[in-house]
Amino acid sequence: MALLTDDECQADVVVLGTGLTESIVAAAVARSGRRVLHLDAAETYGGAGRSLPLREYIAWAGDARDARMPGDGVQAGGDLRSLPRHGWQRLWEPFAPRRTPETAEMPEETREQTEVPEGQRAFALSPERTECYAERSFEWDPFQQMNGIRRKKNELLRNPSAFSLDLSPRLLYGRSEHVDVLIESGVARYLEFQGLKFTRVLTSEGLISVPLTKSEIFQDAHLSKAEKRMLMRFITSIQPYVSSLAFQSAAQLGVDQAAKIKGPSDQSALGMELDGSWRAFLQQQNLSERLQDFITYSICLWDWAPTEAFPQLSCREALERLGAFISSLGLYGRGTSMPLLFPMYGIGEVSQGYTRLCAVHRGVYALRTRATHLLAQEEEDGTMQLSGLVTCRGEQIKASRLVAACGELLQDQVPSQSSSQHCRRMTVLLSSPPLGEEGVSLCVVPPQSLDPPLQNVVQVLQLDFSSGACPHGYFLAHLSQASISDPGPLPFADLDRVLEELLKRSPKTACIFRCRYLQRPRDVATRWDVSTRTGGFMERCLHEERLAVVSDPPAVPQLLAVQEVHDARRIFGSFFGAESAFLPKPQHVAEEEMSGSLEELEHFNQQMQAQEAQEAQEPPVASLVQEDAEQ
Amino acid sequence: MSAKKKVLLKVIILGDSGVGKTSLMNQYVNKKFTNQYKATIGADFLTKEVMIDDKLVTMQIWDTAGQERFQSLGVAFYRGADCCVLVHDLTVPKTFESLEVWRDEFLIQASPRDPDNFPFVVLGNKADLESKRKVTAARATQWCKSKNSIPYHETSAATAQNVEVAFQEIARRALKQEHTEDPIYLPETLTLNANQQNFSNNRPMGPDCAC
Ligand SMILES: Cc1cc2nc3c(=O)[nH]c(=O)nc-3n(C[C@H](O)[C@H](O)[C@H](O)COP(=O)(O)OP(=O)(O)OC[C@H]3O[C@@H](n4cnc5c(N)ncnc54)[C@H](O)[C@@H]3O)c2cc1C
Ligand SMILES: Nc1nc2c(ncn2[C@@H]2O[C@H](COP(=O)(O)OP(=O)(O)OP(=O)(O)O)[C@@H](O)[C@H]2O)c(=O)[nH]1
Numbered sequence: 001m002a003l004l005t006d007d008e009c010q011a012d013v014v015v016l017g018t019g020l021t022e023s024i025v026a027a028a029v030a031r032s033g034r035r036v037l038h039l040d041a042a043e044t045y046g047g048a049g050r051s052l053p054l055r056e057y058i059a060w061a062g063d064a065r066d067a068r069m070p071g072d073g074v075q076a077g078g079d080l081r082s083l084p085r086h087g088w089q090r091l092w093e094p095f096a097p098r099r100t101p102e103t104a105e106m107p108e109e110t111r112e113q114t115e116v117p118e119g120q121r122a123f124a125l126s127p128e129r130t131e132c133y134a135e136r137s138f139e140w141d142p143f144q145q146m147n148g149i150r151r152k153k154n155e156l157l158r159n160p161s162a163f164s165l166d167l168s169p170r171l172l173y174g175r176s177e178h179v180d181v182l183i184e185s186g187v188a189r190y191l192e193f194q195g196l197k198f199t200r201v202l203t204s205e206g207l208i209s210v211p212l213t214k215s216e217i218f219q220d221a222h223l224s225k226a227e228k229r230m231l232m233r234f235i236t237s238i239q240p241y242v243s244s245l246a247f248q249s250a251a252q253l254g255v256d257q258a259a260k261i262k263g264p265s266d267q268s269a270l271g272m273e274l275d276g277s278w279r280a281f282l283q284q285q286n287l288s289e290r291l292q293d294f295i296t297y298s299i300c301l302w303d304w305a306p307t308e309a310f311p312q313l314s315c316r317e318a319l320e321r322l323g324a325f326i327s328s329l330g331l332y333g334r335g336t337s338m339p340l341l342f343p344m345y346g347i348g349e350v351s352q353g354y355t356r357l358c359a360v361h362r363g364v365y366a367l368r369t370r371a372t373h374l375l376a377q378e379e380e381d382g383t384m385q386l387s388g389l390v391t392c393r394g395e396q397i398k399a400s401r402l403v404a405a406c407g408e409l410l411q412d413q414v415p416s417q418s419s420s421q422h423c424r425r426m427t428v429l430l431s432s433p434p435l436g437e438e439g440v441s442l443c444v445v446p447p448q449s450l451d452p453p454l455q456n457v458v459q460v461l462q463l464d465f466s467s468g469a470c471p472h473g474y475f476l477a478h479l480s481q482a483s484i485s486d487p488g489p490l491p492f493a494d495l496d497r498v499l500e501e502l503l504k505r506s507p508k509t510a511c512i513f514r515c516r517y518l519q520r521p522r523d524v525a526t527r528w529d530v531s532t533r534t535g536g537f538m539e540r541c542l543h544e545e546r547l548a549v550v551s552d553p554p555a556v557p558q559l560l561a562v563q564e565v566h567d568a569r570r571i572f573g574s575f576f577g578a579e580s581a582f583l584p585k586p587q588h589v590a591e592e593e594m595s596g597s598l599e600e601l602e603h604f605n606q607q608m609q610a611q612e613a614q615e616a617q618e619p620p621v622a623s624l625v626q627e628d629a630e631q
Numbered sequence: 632m633s634a635k636k637k638v639l640l641k642v643i644i645l646g647d648s649g650v651g652k653t654s655l656m657n658q659y660v661n662k663k664f665t666n667q668y669k670a671t672i673g674a675d676f677l678t679k680e681v682m683i684d685d686k687l688v689t690m691q692i693w694d695t696a697g698q699e700r701f702q703s704l705g706v707a708f709y710r711g712a713d714c715c716v717l718v719h720d721l722t723v724p725k726t727f728e729s730l731e732v733w734r735d736e737f738l739i740q741a742s743p744r745d746p747d748n749f750p751f752v753v754l755g756n757k758a759d760l761e762s763k764r765k766v767t768a769a770r771a772t773q774w775c776k777s778k779n780s781i782p783y784h785e786t787s788a789a790t791a792q793n794v795e796v797a798f799q800e801i802a803r804r805a806l807k808q809e810h811t812e813d814p815i816y817l818p819e820t821l822t823l824n825a826n827q828q829n830f831s832n833n834r835p836m837g838p839d840c841a842c
């Protein structure tokens with residue numbers, strides 16, 4: 001039974017999947033005045049970058065038994081669509097369970113028999129939706145150290161929405177393309193952030209704060225005098241690339257000044273080879289091993305140890321990262337000088353912000369709606385041209401352009417392959433902050449910090465209730481490690497060791513649950529078999545820029561959202577030309593901002609008047625006292 | 632600072648498509664009504680300042696932007712709501728039957744700390760179409776009573792009947808809720824502010840804020 005009206009079945013662009021990149025594209029297209037139909041087979045927004053409440057999270061991680069409360073019907077299998085939403089199913093039969101095993105077994109040819117208009121052809125898509133997360137496991141009380149875990153579990157499951165757990169947690173640089181787009185588009189109005197409170201490095205001597213400003217370096221308790229000099233000298237020597245001005249806070253500098261601080265320009269007077277190795281450059285600078293690690297891992301947030309098998313950090317990339325970090329530093333004042341922002345409730349919230357913007361600009365939304373076929377129109381010259389798609393309810397959508405998340409557009413019987421780079425992830429819920437202090441914060445663990453050394457650097461993102469990710473009194477740690485080699489039998493061994501090391505520091509800390517999985521983005525190039533009719537057709541659509549496929553959230557960088565806006569802009573540009581305005585400020589947002597400033601001005605004037613009136617009446621001392629009393 | 636104290640209340644309006652959610656907002660805020668139905672587009676949120684017991688509060692009324700049509704409102708939409716307005720069209724019984732689902736949906740998604748006492752207000756809209764009425768006041772009142780006594784108003788976005796009264800109640804209940812939520816100290820969050828391309832602190836007016 002069709003739900004969409006005839007009018008809604010006509011779109012300029014259909015978007016499949018509600019991950020961050022797809023949602024940005026959808027918003028941009030709608031904002032440009034074109035009709036968008038945005039579908040997702042799942043029941044919730046966010047695609048592979050979604051943020052889940054506890055029960056959905058556990059079901060996803062594979063242990064459905066643990067997600068179940070007495071009397072409800074959560075089913076196994078990590079398919080969030082199997083979770084019950086009683087109300088809707090009762091009132092909206094068409095939305096009832098979406099899994100159709102029968103169709104899965106039907107050969108491609110049979111399913112192509114779907115009725116299509118004259119001159120059109122249908123190409124079947126795989127009914128299976130696979131994900132880029134593998135080897136998922138979830139355990140309560142993994143170290144069997146807790147008394148009363150049952151009670152705790154029930155207590156947490158009673159309010160599962162107090163959790164918002166990211167599958168692929170992401171931070172944003174305070175000054176970045178993405179933040180600019182959020183502000184300009186108006187999506188920022190829907191969002192709140194927490195600033196990162198601190199970054200630490202776990203070394204053999206314990207958790208150390210990385211000094212980031214001149215005075216911090218001066219006062220630092222861990223660095224030797226020689227190291228302090230080395231560090232200051234280094235900062236001074238990279239001035240031509242990343243102005244050391246930035247080491248002062250941007251608030252002092254003024255935003256305009258800070259904005260001018262850009263990444264590397266040209267070849268340098270210092271003779272730095274931009275394509276040369278950053279490690280080698282740091283060695284040349286006579287920095288101690290420890291300082292090299294600090295700069296590489298905790299400031300550049302580089303994901304790889306200097307092992308041959310791993311990608312190497314070039315000076316160019318390092319300076320870009322240094323620039324991003326430093327120009328965001330201290331930008332937002334107020335106790336937090338750290339350059340990174342965590343979106344409240346996780347990155348899934350950001351994609352939902354974009355979907356709202358899209359909806360506000362006439363975008364039509366239907367979750368629980370899967371595309372079963374692509375439709376093609378035969379042109380006069382005999383070629384097939386993308387003309388739309390068919391939904392699981394049999395609605396025929398007319399659209400000449402399609403954007404699809406990698407996992408939404410799989411060809412039947414063609415197993416998707418993963419790229420070799422992957423990220424090992426572990427998320428634990430703890431009873432006290434693993435990084436020693438409350439607040440959203442980051443810790444990096446260079447390989448040599450532990451003995452024997454780790455295979456690769458480990459990053460730890462600590463979250464607490466201030467980020468909306470977990471209830472008050474609990475702490476989340478997202479541990480991750482990038483890798484290239486075959487995961488092997490014990491892919492999470494390093495993450496476990498780092499956790500153990502952190503927990504050693506506070507023996508009373510209980511680990512309430514542990515979830516582990518591999519994030520293996522699929523190889524976009526081998527998604528379909530081009531020798532088949534369907535695969536060949538999709539490949540052609542891709543070349544003719546009628547179809548854009550969005551890759552899975554990247555495994556590397558593990559914790560930064562840097563690619564999405566860029567990808568979205570590229571896709572939007574490939575459809576409508578680079579000169580099309582990408583998410584310009586909506587009129588009503590501009591008006592609101594204007595009235596906001598006027599209001600502030602008015603408020604200021606009122607205060608001035610009140611003060612003047614008061615001064616005229618009373619001696620100044622008295623007025624001060626009165627104000628104090630009021631407070 | 633005694634001059635102006637800003638309290639921001641988030642109010643969301645739920646109900647089936649076509650019951651008059653957008654019309655009610657527009658009638659209340661802009662004192663306008665149009666008879667032509669088009670599925671809502673271009674609606675984000677409307678703000679209105681109201682005085683409640685000498686207190687100036689800013690009500691931010693969020694329209695569903697049409698995402699409710701296929702039950703596709705994400706959890707982000709519900710977050711931080713201080714009051715939830717449930718609207719039905721009293722000429723269409725199905726829209727009244729949906730209220731139960733909308734209420735459940737809200738409680739699941741927004742998961743307020745104290746679901747039993749979360750403020751809802753039910754509006755039976757299109758009261759000007761008395762001759763076509765299909766949902767009696769008694770039936771609506773009874774349902775509201777069974778849900779921990781939700782206040783019920785019959786409104787007309789067309790004639791503005793009861794609209795002001797209903798939104799006064801909504802604001803009052805939202806304000807009360809705002810005071811009871813967040814008993815735990817919540818660290819301030821950052822919002823990206825376009826005026827300064829900089830951050831300002833959000834929610835400066837927690838219940839425990841002394842200023
Ligand atoms: C909260 C709200 C609810 C509305 N509900 C309805 C409704 O139910 N029925 C109806 O017919 N009209 C409604 N409108 C007005 C409706 O949005 C405009 O009539 C319509 O978008 C105009 O379309 P357009 O193609 O001329 O402009 P567009 O090119 O679509 O709009 C230009 C820009 O202005 C914004 N914009 C448009 N109108 C307004 C407005 N009134 N206030 C603030 N920003 C605006 C749009 O979002 C867009 O960013 C509503 C407006 C708002 C703000
Ligand atoms: N007679 C009468 N008509 C009304 C009243 N309120 C709304 N309408 C009409 O009902 C129709 C739908 O109103 P909307 O405000 O757009 O409804 P909505 O709930 O926002 O609908 P969606 O945005 O599609 O979810 C319009 O044609 C309005 O003119 C009312 O109080 N009386």
Ligand SMILES: [Mg+2]
Nearest residue numbers: 652653671694
């Ligand atoms: Mg509406």
